[in-house]
Every structure is written in C-alpha cells, then in structure tokens.
Amino acid sequence: MNKLSQEKIKRGDFIIIGLTALLVVFGTVMIFSASYYASISENDGDPYSYLRNQLIFVVIGTELMWLCSKLDYHLWGKFYLVFLLAGLVLLLCIFTPLAISANGATRWLGVPGIPFTIMPGECAKFAAIVFTAGYLDRNPKIAENFVRGVMPVLAVAGVYFLLIMKQPNMSTAMTLCIIVGGMLLISGAKWSHLGTLVGIGAAGAVVLVFSDTSGYRYQRMLSFLDPFEDALGNGWQVVQGLLALGTGGLTGRGLGNSIQKNLYLPEPMNDFILAIIGEELGFLGILALMTVYLIFVWRGCHIAMNAPDFLGMMLAGGITIMVGVQVAINVAVVTSTMPPTGIVLPFISYGGNALMIFMASVGILLNISKKSSL
Numbered sequence: 001m002n003k004l005s006q007e008k009i010k011r012g013d014f015i016i017i018g019l020t021a022l023l024v025v026f027g028t029v030m031i032f033s034a035s036y037y038a039s040i041s042e043n044d045g046d047p048y049s050y051l052r053n054q055l056i057f058v059v060i061g062t063e064l065m066w067l068c069s070k071l072d073y074h075l076w077g078k079f080y081l082v083f084l085l086a087g088l089v090l091l092l093c094i095f096t097p098l099a100i101s102a103n104g105a106t107r108w109l110g111v112p113g114i115p116f117t118i119m120p121g122e123c124a125k126f127a128a129i130v131f132t133a134g135y136l137d138r139n140p141k142i143a144e145n146f147v148r149g150v151m152p153v154l155a156v157a158g159v160y161f162l163l164i165m166k167q168p169n170m171s172t173a174m175t176l177c178i179i180v181g182g183m184l185l186i187s188g189a190k191w192s193h194l195g196t197l198v199g200i201g202a203a204g205a206v207v208l209v210f211s212d213t214s215g216y217r218y219q220r221m222l223s224f225l226d227p228f229e230d231a232l233g234n235g236w237q238v239v240q241g242l243l244a245l246g247t248g249g250l251t252g253r254g255l256g257n258s259i260q261k262n263l264y265l266p267e268p269m270n271d272f273i274l275a276i277i278g279e280e281l282g283f284l285g286i287l288a289l290m291t292v293y294l295i296f297v298w299r300g301c302h303i304a305m306n307a308p309d310f311l312g313m314m315l316a317g318g319i320t321i322m323v324g325v326q327v328a329i330n331v332a333v334v335t336s337t338m339p340p341t342g343i344v345l346p347f348i349s350y351g352g353n354a355l356m357i358f359m360a361s362v363g364i365l366l367n368i369s370k371k372s373s374l
Helices: 003-011 014-042 049-070 074-078 080-095 120-137 146-165 170-187 191-210 216-225 236-248 273-305 310-334 352-371
Strands: 099-102 105-109
Touching: 014 049, 014 273, 014 352, 049 352, 074 080, 074 120, 074 310, 080 099, 080 105, 080 120, 080 146, 105 120, 120 146, 120 170, 120 310, 120 352, 146 170, 170 191, 170 310, 236 273, 273 310, 273 352, 310 352
Parallel strands: none
Antiparallel strands: 099 105
C-alpha cells in the first residue's frame, strides 16, 4: 500500500466532510431566515428560538458524526438485531402515554418537562438500513433467494410500514420501503422479484388513498391535482410554496427578504424550506444547492463501490439512498410534482432527529471510506 493510500485511510473522504459542513451551515442560516417571524409570533417576540435550538442540534450532530467516524462500522452489522428491536420498540411507543399528537398525527415521543422529542419514524429508517445490511451480510448471496433473503427483509419493512402508517405518516413509510428496496437491489436481488413487489406496493398505495374519499390522504391527493381549487384550504401550503418559488425568479429577492415566510407559508423552516430558499436566492440558489446534493450522492456511491466488504457497501448504499430519495421527494412536494408529504430536506430543514441521524450516517460513511484502499 503506497503513502497516498495510507493517508486516505487515515483521514477518510474529505469531500463528503466539506459537503456536509456546507449543507449544515447553509441550512442553519436559512432556518434563521425562514423562522424569524414564526419565532416572534410563537415565542413572545423572541426571533431566535428556532435558531438556538438548531445550533444545539448541530453541535450534537457534529459530535455524533465524529463518534461514528471513529467507530468501526462492522459493529453496526454485529448488532443489526438490536437495531431491529429498538426501531420496533420506538414505533410501538406511539401507542403509549409517551406519544405526542399535533396537527392530526401522532409522530413524536416525549417526556413532560423535557423539550426534546423523538420521531420514531426517522429512527426506523436508520434501523431498517442497519438491519438490512447486517442481515444480508451474514450471507451476501442470500439476496438472490426470494424466500430466505428477500422475504425476511420485506417482513421487517412491512411491520415498520404498518406501524408508521398508524401515526399516520405515509410519506415516511413509503420512503423506508424505497430505501429497503434499493438496498435489496444493490445486494443482488432479482429484478423480477422487486418489480413484482413494486407493482403490489403501488396498487396498495392507490387503495390506501382512494379507499376513503373523505379521509386525509385523499384530500391531500386532491390538493396535489389542483392546489388552486382550494387555495384557502387543503391547497394553502402548496400554493404559498409555489408563490414563493415563482416570485423568487432567477436570482431571488435577497437573503432575508422573503414575503411568504411572514406567516403566509405554514412552518416555512420545515418541509417547505426549499420554497423560501427559492424566493430569497432564486433559481440559481436552488441549482447550487441541488449541485451540492448531487456531489454528495456521487461521493456516497463512490464510497459504496469502493467499500472493503459487503457490509460497508450495503451501509454506504443505504445511507446514500436515504439522502437522495428524501431530496428528490422534498423537491417534488415543494414544486407540486407529487402530493404534499412530511419529508424533510436533508441537513437543511429544521429539526433535531433528522439532522442528528443524517450527520451520524455521514460519520459511518467516513469510517467506511477510511477502510477503503482507494
């Protein structure tokens, strides 16, 4: 092994560190800009509450990223059953007094007096990645066998899916299934098996949406098809997001000069923060952000392809799929290309659970890249 390879093993993938830092810093700035008026309205005139919270999340996330970069990634594979059970327990806790409901959904766990909450759905996605990688690593060829390889993984994903749907949180449930499906694909599962399952899943999604024409999911579908038909009701958030994107134009109104964040766009620092980015920084700002994400996904694929073993490839592949899928879905939602969902923009949207999980996942990528000889 030459000196360059040894140095590569020592420091890991420097590019992905820089990209993560860039995304997190940019996200923190945009969260402050997007949340300024909402924070004043919700916190007795204090404009900095969301910023302070996010800075705490960033510090914790950075520590987790450092820790995971030092922790041998093979440990994740050894404890894949522990992560399976931990994800299951957290999802079941939604049915206990620890559950917190808001806006018609029960997606959080918390203890009275403690401001920090846990989102079991976000944790379940990470648990599914670790379980899938660890289970298939026991026999890398097992994915070619539908009964012994594919079915156990799908059974776990199915249980997670049903429990997340009970919150309800269809977008997170579908994202988890896409991540697991992608990992099965790169593990060597047959296209015919996965194609059949995709068809069944799509049919099931249609049934879920249209089985109750007065339900929440059906109304979301209607607001997607024509958000302006009910612009003051179900289509309000989508319409305000499109107005933000449209008025941003090519170069935007300028950082901090968004109009839609002035209590027009609901919770602009969360799922629809991309609309505020588009309004303030314009099409060029979004283009630059998407370029950073594309480079991030490329580096993730590079780490997966050059991983020293099957487990490293699967972990890196699952993490990269998670980031890429969430970016694609978030962009599709904000641009009204698909029905509104609750998927955050990785490293950018406000929130501690998602940010800490993403940053810890980057730490795992770094540890895998350290072990690579390329």
